[in-house]
Amino acid sequence: MRRVAVTGIGVVSPLGQSAAEAFEAARAGRSAIGLVQAPFAHRLAAPLAASVRFNGAEHFEAPRLRMLDRASQFALVASSQALRDASVRLSGDEHERTGVFVGTGMGGINSIDEGYQTLYGQESDRIKPFMVLMGMHNAPAAWIAIEHGLTGPNLTYSTACSSSAVAIGEAWARIARGELALALAGGTEAPLSFGSMKAWEALRTVAAIDERDPSASCKPFSADRSGMVLGEGAAMLVLEDWERATARGAFIHGELAGYGLYTDTGHITRPSVQGQAAAMRAALRSAGIEAEEVDAINAHGTGTQANDGVETAAIKAVFGARAGRIPISATKALHGHLLGATSALELVLSLMAMQHAVALPTLHLAQADPQCDLDYVPNVSREGVQARTMLSSSFAFGGTNAVLAVRAAP
Amino acid sequence: MTTTFDRLCAILARDYPLQPAQLTPDAPLESLGIDSLGVAELLFNVEDAFGIALPAQPVALQTVGDVARFIDSLIAARAGAAAGQAQGQTGGQEETPDAPAQPLAALAPVPAGAAALP
Numbered sequence: 001m002r003r004v005a006v007t008g009i010g011v012v013s014p015l016g017q018s019a020a021e022a023f024e025a026a027r028a029g030r031s032a033i034g035l036v037q038a039p040f041a042h043r044l045a046a047p048l049a050a051s052v053r054f055n056g057a058e059h060f061e062a063p064r065l066r067m068l069d070r071a072s073q074f075a076l077v078a079s080s081q082a083l084r085d086a087s088v089r090l091s092g093d094e095h096e097r098t099g100v101f102v103g104t105g106m107g108g109i110n111s112i113d114e115g116y117q118t119l120y121g122q123e124s125d126r127i128k129p130f131m132v133l134m135g136m137h138n139a140p141a142a143w144i145a146i147e148h149g150l151t152g153p154n155l156t157y158s159t160a161c162s163s164s165a166v167a168i169g170e171a172w173a174r175i176a177r178g179e180l181a182l183a184l185a186g187g188t189e190a191p192l193s194f195g196s197m198k199a200w201e202a203l204r205t206v207a208a209i210d211e212r213d214p215s216a217s218c219k220p221f222s223a224d225r226s227g228m229v230l231g232e233g234a235a236m237l238v239l240e241d242w243e244r245a246t247a248r249g250a251f252i253h254g255e256l257a258g259y260g261l262y263t264d265t266g267h268i269t270r271p272s273v274q275g276q277a278a279a280m281r282a283a284l285r286s287a288g289i290e291a292e293e294v295d296a297i298n299a300h301g302t303g304t305q306a307n308d309g310v311e312t313a314a315i316k317a318v319f320g321a322r323a324g325r326i327p328i329s330a331t332k333a334l335h336g337h338l339l340g341a342t343s344a345l346e347l348v349l350s351l352m353a354m355q356h357a358v359a360l361p362t363l364h365l366a367q368a369d370p371q372c373d374l375d376y377v378p379n380v381s382r383e384g385v386q387a388r389t390m391l392s393s394s395f396a397f398g399g400t401n402a403v404l405a406v407r408a409a410p
Numbered sequence: 411m412t413t414t415f416d417r418l419c420a421i422l423a424r425d426y427p428l429q430p431a432q433l434t435p436d437a438p439l440e441s442l443g444i445d446s447l448g449v450a451e452l453l454f455n456v457e458d459a460f461g462i463a464l465p466a467q468p469v470a471l472q473t474v475g476d477v478a479r480f481i482d483s484l485i486a487a488r489a490g491a492a493a494g495q496a497q498g499q500t501g502g503q504e505e506t507p508d509a510p511a512q513p514l515a516a517l518a519p520v521p522a523g524a525a526a527l528p
Contacts, residue, residue, distance in 0.1 A: 061443055062426045062427055062428075062443070063426055063442070063443035063444050063445075063448050064443070066425070066426075066448075066451065067447070126454075126458065128451070128454065129451045130447075130451060133447075
């Protein structure tokens with residue numbers, strides 16, 4: 001197997017419009033969660049979200065913008081950033097040997113929502129002509145390939161909350177097997193439409209408002225946690241064959257060392273200790289590392305009652321007595337749950353945390369839960385934590401549990 | 411009096427957004443960033459604005475002027491059909507649109523939007 005380097009990062013997120021901005025906000029503990037400003041906010045039980053300050057017109061000519069759902073806009077901007085960061089030039093057959101791998105849970109839900117509003121809300125039959133093109137899940141990946149002339153595999157993964165871990169992992173596998181030289185891999189999500197937010201609310205997985213401080217509403221691993229908060233954005237990474245990257249003297253953000261999958265079959269939403277532990281073990285096996293080598297973890301840590309206790313038990317199952325000494329960061333309290341883009345953003349934050357020798361905080365952890373008794377780096381980041389190897393976990397509705405293993409650059 | 415061309419330009423200026431100086435009758439749509447798929451969307455909005463229905467058969471529209479003439483021909487056809495219905499026979503020459511309608515036959519039928527679709 002060939003080694004895989006991360007040589008470029010692009011981020012459009014609630015925490016900021018680049019990897020550096022997002023990381024600095026996370027390090028400083030500045031939550032991007034807030035009250036929804038949309039006209040439909042009064043119809044939400046808890047109008048909370050982590051939204052991106054983003055104006056598509058600043059990035060795209062108008063005729064093109066009319067064809068791009070918000071999810072595609074995020075993905076295109078993040079991809080261009082990542083390619084610029086990688087300063088990569090493709091030659092010979094390398095356009096064919098570069099793939100695009102994108103995870104998204106809800107695709108172009110804003111466009112679909114708008115189309116159905118025309119049909120059902122306005123009782124008009126005049127659906128706009130581009131709804132199919134804007135709504136389809138593979139639009140972001142397709143636009144990235146068109147923009148950059150990348151003719152290798154163009155694949156979209158939709159496995160709910162692990163979509164972008166799967167996209168990154170599958171891209172990693174193709175480069176590791178020598179099939180591809182490079183890949184743009186990551187995820188994008190723009191789920192803050194009225195229909196989507198009501199659907200998530202109906203499932204009763206979203207957090208209640210913290211009346212004292214709405215930005216503190218998502219409280220992973222805290223006894224008073226009440227659920228997740230939806231976020232939006234994209235994170236894209238340039239993955240590159242290690243030898244190619246070192247030969248050209250590229251800056252290496254870190255090494256993607258392995259990827260584990262395990263499917264929970266017990267229930268469509270309920271997580272299991274055994275299923276989460278099996279996914280972490282699969283990542284360790286894939287990366288060829290022992291549990292003892294893992295220095296830190298970016299948890300799935302949604303802030304739901306169901307996940308956080310189970311995840312704690314799964315970490316104990318994998319790491320045994322050492323579990324309590326591993327710093328565990330649940331960054332969703334900062335950036336919200338970006339669904340299909342969340343794994344990619346969390347992987348980026350993990351890479352940056354290793355680069356800067358810091359363990360990112362799990363915010364709003366005010367009340368100890370006897371079920372959640374590990375080291376979650378509560379409330380403030382911890383400087384001087386030099387992790388060499390990290391796991392980034394994503395456990396999904398539908399059961400596709402995916403865990404990525406990364407090493408710090410040498 | 412507002413001509414079809416003016417009304418069309420108002421839609422283009424609003425949706426794309428374009429400067430009045432760019433909107434001349436012989437300006438190629440491609441040069442304004444509107445490709446065959448973009449024309450399909452433009453015509454959708456034109457249908458609403460002018461209260462006309464496009465024929466199922468796509469037509470080649472290269473310039474802003476082409477679109478204006480195409481709209482006029484459809485308005486004329488609609489007026490003709492209405493007049494014909496009223497008189498029980500074909501007619502409608504009395505209601506001429508703002509600009510002289512180029513015969514539809516001069517616009518070669520091609521699968522404009524369809525060419526870009528699978």
